[in-house]
Amino acid sequence: MSNKVGKENRHVECVYRSLGGSYVALFRRNSGVIEKSPVAYSPPTFGKRHSQVLILFALVFLAYGIRVTLSVAIVAMTTPSASSNPNIPTYPDWNDKSIVLSAFFWGYIIPQIFAGWIAGQYGPKWFLVGSMTVCGGMCIVLPAMAALLGSLGVMVSRAIQGLCQGFIFPSVHCALSRWVPPEERSRLATLVYAAGPLGTVAGMLLTGVISASNLGWPTVFYLYGAGSIAWAAFSALFSANSPSSHPSISEAERYFIENSLGHTEDKPKPKTPWTAIWTSVPLWAILITHCGQNWGFWTLMTEIPTYMSKVMNFDIKANSALSALPYLVLWILSFFMSFASDALINRNILTLGHARKLFNSIGLVIPALALFFLGITPGDEPIRAVALLVVAVGFNSGVYCGFNVNHVDISPTHAGTLMGITNGISNIFGIVAPLMVQFIVTNETDATQWKIIFFLTAIIYVATSLVFNFFGSGEVQKWNDKPED
Incomplete structure (x- = not known):
């Protein structure tokens, strides 16, 4: 022609x-x-977009491992007989364990909105590299901080780790909005975020085994610190902010990604429409749902080891294994959920918005029912309790195809900023939830007091799921780009 x-x-x-x-x-x-x-034209089956997703997968895996190690390690840190090595230091007089566990979120909520905005302006790569370097360093010094300053030293170390990790999810969302085409969004985004529960499984198991061995609990923090710094070095060499800045991506793959997304990062960045963002009903639906999810997720994440130890009377090895089991199931189910979601959308069986609401409901309502039955489960039925915990945590994987990726749906251009807003505000509940447990559960061996926690979490799950179903959206919002774009 x-x-x-x-x-x-x-x-x-x-x-x-x-x-x-x-x-x-x-x-x-x-x-x-x-x-x-x-x-x-056909992009490679395994291309640069997939290698970038795997780098982000490793990042989230390590980040969640760092978050949860203390949930198991604090049992060993405060129990003199936990390790087979008598030279491992322990601190049995700490009576503020729930406060120590919440310290991570003191720093975590601070940089969220700023992190999302600045990652959108300058790219997420170097913010992720820098934050993981510092976070890894604070892991390495945490045992020394505990020895020198007691529980206060651990709080300071964890708060700094939280401050660093506050850059992670807004930056990851920004990277996904640039690298992942809509046709693959559910499964590739879920792969990244499902690394969280996998990292949780690995962190809990590793912490339990090492804490009970001659190596003792400090070794766990040394390993995660070294791993984080190694990831930062690898990412500095091989990650890129966007397809247009990757030095070796093929033209076919770059075109496939940018054509699917409908934009390229070469164009000038539009101004952030703050007024439109803060008055957006779909964003408020995501925000409220995110708050409910974080309440439940972090209540279970931080308190399951204590519940297993004090109510179900499992030792630290069995405790760590059983505490990790629900998150292993969550990780496995996340793949079924994500592929099912993409299939329903790509085959035009459901609109994107309806698919997000369906899987979000699966991720919140089924866990709510499981927590209700867990609340009426007697303390002498550990098998039933563990099974219900597996259901409560495992089916929560539905939210990865629900509200958790919805920021990119409604505004690909400002996805990092939106995640910064919802993740920053919602993680206030990561602080409040453990403190609420400490306030309500005054006797950690009393199953009746734990029942209140489970019922409260179930109610919050259902209520926030309904909000998303009524007010959420799968459509790109008008304020995503300037009118002239």
């Missing part, structure tokens, strides 16, 4: 997608003639 275009004698290359087949055509304008020469 050739077309006359006048008397121009310029050499021009542009990308064109044929309606009759999948290829990119290069148009060369020479002596007034455009010639089309097809080149491969």
Whole structure:
């Protein structure tokens, strides 16, 4: 095919997608003639977008491991007989364990909105590299802080770790909005965020085994500190802010990603429409749901080891294994959920918005029912209690295809900022939830007091799920870009 275009004698290359087949055509304008020469359009089955997702997967895996190690380690830190090595230091006089567990969130909520905005302006890469470097360093010094300053030293170390990790999820959301096309959004985004429960499983198991061995609980923090710094070095070498800045991505894959997303990061960044964002009903639906999710998630995450130890009377090895089991199931179920979600959307069985609401409901209502029955389970039925915990945590994986990725749906351009807003505000409940447990559960061996915690969490799950179903949206909002874009 050739077309006359006048008397121009310029050499021009542009990308064109044929309606009759999948290829990119290069148009060369020479002596007034455009010639089309097809080149491969189909992106690679495993391309740079997948390698970037795997780097983010490793990041979230380590980040969650760092978060949860203390939930198990604090049992060993305050129990003199926990380790087979008598030289491992312990602190049995600490009576503020729930406060220590909540300290991570003191720093975590501070940078969220700023982190999302600045990652959108300058790219997420170096913020992630820097935050994980410092976070890893604070892991390494945590045992020394405990020895020198007691529980206060651990609180300071954890608060700084939280401050660093406050940059992670807004930056990850920003990276996903640039690298993941909508056709693959549910499964690739879920792969990244499901690394959290997998990291939880690994962290709990590793912490339980090492804390009970001759190595003792300090070794856990040394390992995670070294792993975080190693990840930062690897990411500095091999990650990129966007397809347009990756040095070795193929033109076919770059075109596939940018064409699917409908934008390129080469264009000037639009101004952030703060007024429109804060008055957006779909964003408030995400925010309220995020608050409910974090209340339940962090209540169970931080308190399951104590519940298993004090009510079910499991020792630290069995405790760590059983505490990790629900998160292993969550990780496995997340893949079924994400592939089912993408299939329903891509086959036009459900709209994107309806799919988000369906899986969000699965992720909150089924866990709520499990927590209700857990609350009426006697303390002498540990098998039933563990099974219900597995259901409560495992089916929570539905939210990864629900509100958790909905920021990118309603505003790809400002996804990092939106995640910063909802993640920052919602994680206040990561502080409040453990403190509420300490206030209500005055006797950790009393199953009746734990019942109140489970019932309260179930009510919050159902209420926030209804809010998302009524007010959530899968449509790109008008304020996503400036009108002229």
